[in-house]
Amino acid sequence: xxxxxxxxxxxxxxxxxxxxxxxxxxxxxxxxxxxxxxxxxxxxxxxxxxxxxxxxxxxxxxxxxxxxxxxxxxxxxxxxxxxxxxxxxxxxxxxxxxxxxxxxxxxxxxxxxxxxxxxxxxxxxxxxxxxxxxxxxxxxxxxxxxxxxxxxxxxxxxxxxxxxxxxxxxxxxxxxxxxxxxxxxxxxxxxxxxxxxxxxxxxxxxxxxxxxxxxxxxxxxxxxxxxxxxxxxxxxxxxxxxxxxxxxxxxxxxxxxxxxxxxxxxxxxxxxxxxxxxxxxxxxxxxxxxxxxxxxxxxxxxxxxxxxxxxxxxxxxxxxxxxxxxxxxxxxxxxxxxx
Amino acid sequence: xxxxxxxxxxxxxxxxxxxxxxxxxxxxxxxxxxxxxxxxxxxxxxxxxxxxxxxxxxxxxxxxxxxxxxxxxxxxxxxxxxxxxxxxxxxxxxxxxxxxxxxxxxxxxxxxxxxxxxxxxxxxxxxxxxxxxxxxxxxxxxxxxxxxxxxxxxxxxxxxxxxxxxxxxxxxxxxxxxxxxxxxxxxxxxxxxxxxxxxxxxxxxxxxxxxxxxxxxxxxxxxxxxxxxxxxxxxxxxxxxxxxxxxxxxxxxxxxxxxxxxxxxxxxxxxxxxxxxxxxxxxxxxxxxxxxxxxx
Numbered sequence: 001x002x003x004x005x006x007x008x009x010x011x012x013x014x015x016x017x018x019x020x021x022x023x024x025x026x027x028x029x030x031x032x033x034x035x036x037x038x039x040x041x042x043x044x045x046x047x048x049x050x051x052x053x054x055x056x057x058x059x060x061x062x063x064x065x066x067x068x069x070x071x072x073x074x075x076x077x078x079x080x081x082x083x084x085x086x087x088x089x090x091x092x093x094x095x096x097x098x099x100x101x102x103x104x105x106x107x108x109x110x111x112x113x114x115x116x117x118x119x120x121x122x123x124x125x126x127x128x129x130x131x132x133x134x135x136x137x138x139x140x141x142x143x144x145x146x147x148x149x150x151x152x153x154x155x156x157x158x159x160x161x162x163x164x165x166x167x168x169x170x171x172x173x174x175x176x177x178x179x180x181x182x183x184x185x186x187x188x189x190x191x192x193x194x195x196x197x198x199x200x201x202x203x204x205x206x207x208x209x210x211x212x213x214x215x216x217x218x219x220x221x222x223x224x225x226x227x228x229x230x231x232x233x234x235x236x237x238x239x240x241x242x243x244x245x246x247x248x249x250x251x252x253x254x255x256x257x258x259x260x261x262x263x264x265x266x267x268x269x270x271x272x273x274x275x276x277x278x279x280x281x282x283x284x285x286x287x288x289x290x291x292x293x294x295x296x297x298x299x300x301x302x303x304x305x306x307x308x309x310x311x312x313x314x315x316x317x318x319x320x321x322x323x324x325x326x327x328x329x330x331x332x333x334x335x336x337x338x339x
Numbered sequence: 340x341x342x343x344x345x346x347x348x349x350x351x352x353x354x355x356x357x358x359x360x361x362x363x364x365x366x367x368x369x370x371x372x373x374x375x376x377x378x379x380x381x382x383x384x385x386x387x388x389x390x391x392x393x394x395x396x397x398x399x400x401x402x403x404x405x406x407x408x409x410x411x412x413x414x415x416x417x418x419x420x421x422x423x424x425x426x427x428x429x430x431x432x433x434x435x436x437x438x439x440x441x442x443x444x445x446x447x448x449x450x451x452x453x454x455x456x457x458x459x460x461x462x463x464x465x466x467x468x469x470x471x472x473x474x475x476x477x478x479x480x481x482x483x484x485x486x487x488x489x490x491x492x493x494x495x496x497x498x499x500x501x502x503x504x505x506x507x508x509x510x511x512x513x514x515x516x517x518x519x520x521x522x523x524x525x526x527x528x529x530x531x532x533x534x535x536x537x538x539x540x541x542x543x544x545x546x547x548x549x550x551x552x553x554x555x556x557x558x559x560x561x562x563x564x565x566x567x568x569x570x571x572x573x574x575x576x577x578x579x580x581x582x583x584x585x586x587x588x589x590x591x592x593x594x595x596x597x598x599x600x601x602x603x604x605x606x607x608x609x610x611x612x613x614x615x616x617x618x619x620x621x622x623x624x625x626x627x628x629x630x631x632x633x634x635x
Contacts, residue, residue, distance in 0.1 A: 007343060021601040052537040053458030060449035060468070060512065063505025066472055071482035078481065085485065139364065147372050149378060154624070155613055158566040162607035165383050167603070172398035174384060206378065209549060210628055217629040266475050269568040292477055297573065302481050309478045316475060319360040 038108040048073030079307035096307035118205040132215035162273025193284040218252035248339040393600035411604035425588035438564035441503030450515030518552035555627035583609040
């Protein structure tokens with residue numbers, strides 16, 4: 001529901017490669033032994049099965065209609081209206097969409113969010129990969145390390161950690177005091193428009209655990225003999241990393257990149273807490289979702305906020321598309337040789 | 340696959356001498372512990388700050404409190420805006436437990452239909468389910484709010500729980516579908532030949548076998564709704580209905596006239612159940628993420 005969870009939601013989902021209707025074992029098995037025993041089981045989907053299917057699926061179907069599809073259509077309609085929640089929506093056509101491009105705060109929120117996505121996502125993935133590579137060789141206590149590094153991913157999006165972050169990066173906070181020891185002190189990161197976004201970048205990086213676990217699983221799939229062969233040929237660590245690890249891991253990199261990017265677009269709780277709901281200082285942490293919330297639930301401009309939500313959907317969709325398109329150039333699907 | 344790597348390593352080709360291996364391992368542990376210290380520092384800081392006197396929390400680099408005190412906790416327990424922390428705790432608990440019950444029930448039903456029943460339209464519906472995984476919540480937020488506002492359900496837990504009972508979080512449906520596909524088909528086919536209906540197969544065969552996946556789903560569902568902030572921010576305005584996440588936000592808003600130590604202590608209290616859950620179930624959590632992410 002919230003942005004916090006959507007990353008894990010996303011985290012697990014690439015396995016869409018699995019056929020949408022898990023047809024695999026049925027064909028062969030059902031055809032032979034079962035068909036004799038059960039009348040008319042050839043087609044598989046008897047009307048009884050269909051009835052049962054929809055009965056089992058009924059909570060999901062109701063939820064889909066009432067809480068997902070219905071609201072999607074409603075939000076699309078509202079995005080073409082002026083609506084304050086109390087009077088009837090007034091049709092304004094594309095006005096909400098055109099106003100955005102001259103709305104200084106909207107433009108600022110787009111800049112902040114894009115900047116955040118571009119900085120935070122790669123840094124988080126680099127941290128995740130680095131730690132995953134540290135943990136990939138079996139060592140004593142490996143399970144402990146893996147879990148401990150994963151922990152921040154679970155609590156990072158909570159209000160509690162937002163408060164901790166504010167304290168750590170405030171004036172005289174731990175980060176500032178530590179930097180002062182080496183003469184790099186300032187008046188706190190949270191209050192400085194130049195630095196405040198980095199506070200949230202650091203918080204995002206800190207939650208590298210979820211992509212790390214996925215990298216770890218991917219690294220373990222790379223056959224060991226590739227490295228052995230390479231080191232016999234005299235390839236050093238860096239060369240092995242570049243020529244074996246990166247290409248072999250590229251589908252996993254792509255997977256993590258896609259999900260973390262989508263996740264980064266939707267960051268809300270930490271931005272809200274760190275800036276105390278203001279997006280400040282000087283709009284430097286005015287995230288897109290924060291501005292959407294402000295327009296919708298503080299200014300009651302529900303039509304405008306709906307249009308913003310659809311622009312977010314378009315933006316995320318566009319980025320996903322671009323990532324998929326460019327992925328052909330650098331993602332290697334090794335087919336069967338990985339095993 | 341993993342097993343072969345693990346077996347190969349101890350006697351592996353590039354561990355020529357035992358001594359070199361020990362040195363390497365010491366260096367590795369030092370590096371890993373150093374990285375861990377950096378990563379877990381904020382958590383240590385929170386725990387320690389919660390025992391420091393209020394004016395000693397900011398501007399003091401010492402990790403351990405010099406004169407530990409429980410004052411923060413005692414003032415945190417009093418709560419904020421006349422609402423005791425216990426109320427926030429109770430509200431969080433109701434929401435989190437309700438989410439777990441709703442999610443497990445509705446998601447396992449839906450997953451059984453997707454994974455085990457062949458019916459017309461399944462492919463399309465499954466594709467829709469996968470599609471919602473990527474849909475930003477913000478697109479649904481405003482109409483959903485309008486619905487619940489019209490139904491006069493603001494300041495109740497219904498808006499936060501209804502979706503859980505209707506399996507709107509596709510993550511959980513997907514997780515359970517993936518798990519169920521891994522269970523042998525022979526089980527339910529044999530049961531069907533013996534005359535079992537879907538209800539019986541689901542209840543007596545599938546549910547017991549799905550326990551590990553159900554545990555994973557329950558833990559994630561609990562932790563996520565415990566940490567959830569946006570939902571309660573939208574639907575709850577009465578402090579008596581606030582869960583801890585909202586209670587904490589209230590603390591920040593009134594920071595000028597309340598003390599910092601209590602806020603930190605309350606943050607600590609809010610994280611405690613999550614930390615305990617994590618310690619108890621981390622194996623399920625970490626494996627859940629890794630395997631579900633990669634299974635194809």
